[in-house]
Amino acid sequence: MIAYRAGGAEETVVDGKTGCSSISRTRSLWAKPFEQFESMHWSQILLRRHAEKFDRNVFRFSCLAISCSVAPAVLLGRVVARCASAFRKYFASSLAETCGGWIKPMETTSLFHQSSRSAAGAAMAPAQVWKMGPTAPVIWPNEVHVWRARLDVPWSWTFDEALTLDDRARADRFRLNPTAVDSVSRAPRCD
Amino acid sequence: MSNDIQDYYLVLSRLMRTSESIWRSKPASEWNRRLIIIGDGPDRARLEKLGMIESSSSDDRPDQIVNYYARVCRAAVVPGEEDFGMAPLEANAAAAR
Numbered sequence: 579m580i581a582y583r584a585g586g587a588e589e590t591v592v593d594g595k596t597g598c599s600s601i602s603r604t605r606s607l608w609a610k611p612f613e614q615f616e617s618m619h620w621s622q623i624l625l626r627r628h629a630e631k632f633d634r635n636v637f638r639f640s641c642l643a644i645s646c647s648v649a650p651a652v653l654l655g656r657v658v659a660r661c662a663s664a665f666r667k668y669f670a671s672s673l674a675e676t677c678g679g680w681i682k683p684m685e686t687t688s689l690f691h692q693s694s695r696s697a698a699g700a701a702m703a704p705a706q707v708w709k710m711g712p713t714a715p716v717i718w719p720n721e722v723h724v725w726r727a728r729l730d731v732p733w734s735w736t737f738d739e740a741l742t743l744d745d746r747a748r749a750d751r752f753r754l755n756p757t758a759v760d761s762v763s764r765a766p767r768c769d
Numbered sequence: 770m771s772n773d774i775q776d777y778y779l780v781l782s783r784l785m786r787t788s789e790s791i792w793r794s795k796p797a798s799e800w801n802r803r804l805i806i807i808g809d810g811p812d813r814a815r816l817e818k819l820g821m822i823e824s825s826s827s828d829d830r831p832d833q834i835v836n837y838y839a840r841v842c843r844a845a846v847v848p849g850e851e852d853f854g855m856a857p858l859e860a861n862a863a864a865a866r
Contacts, residue, residue, distance in 0.1 A: 586854025612796035620866040629862035
């Protein structure tokens with residue numbers, strides 16, 4: 579690749595690695611990259627790989643990686659929202675900024691059935707009932723699922739019903755510290 | 770990937786009056802390379818009239834043409850200025866050196 583080093587070519591042509599470039603197209607300087615090019619060996623495979631770095635999907639994933647690295651907590655592809663709404667806004671805006679619209683705005687799915695928001699409803703205790711999540715949550719390529727887990731919910735039998743026996747046994751070993759919401763502390767084993 | 774490297778430079782450029790000196794300049798003759806110019810632009814008609822470039826009859830498949838020549842050319846030459854620098858990448862993707 580012999581290119582005039584200007585505009586986008588400054589980024590896509592790595593001088594001496596994927597091509598030779600000249601900062602000027604004047605008669606004397608334009609011949610320089612040709613001399614350099616002819617004296618070097620070029621591997622088509624490496625050049626092809628260089629081009630693949632600019633593949634659209636690679637670009638998207640690297641954007642996700644950037645966004646995830648600034649996110650407060652990332653657990654195996656699931657992002658646990660801490661201060662939910664502020665964090666979600668921040669995360670959404672940083673995604674939108676870095677990905678420039680490639681990624682759809684997030685849909686939020688609550689795992690609770692919301693009680694009615696009327697004045698009468700607000701006066702009563704906000705009854706929140708667990709909703710069943712999707713049986714097989716699918717994460718498509720280029721998607722990040724943000725899960726918000728509320729830990730300050732009064733305990734109910736439905737908690738246990740949602741868990742498998744294994745999970746229940748595991749859950750019994752953990753105890754929620756009510757003063758620090760969202761932190762799960764490990765209780766000493768009692769058995 | 771093809772290993773038979775031909776002795777021509779593939780010039781991917783917009784055909785402008787101002788950039789004519791570039792493909793007329795000496796590097797190509799110095800290295801004894803032919804020039805294959807693929808591009809379009811306001812200067813095209815004049816260049817065709819001068820016989821500097823042949824008018825291609827298969828303009829309906831420009832991508833395949835570029836791919837073919839990029840695979841076997843000695844070097845791709847991108848003398849133009851471009852905002853995104855896609856031409857070098859596309860040539861690289863087609864295994865142009």
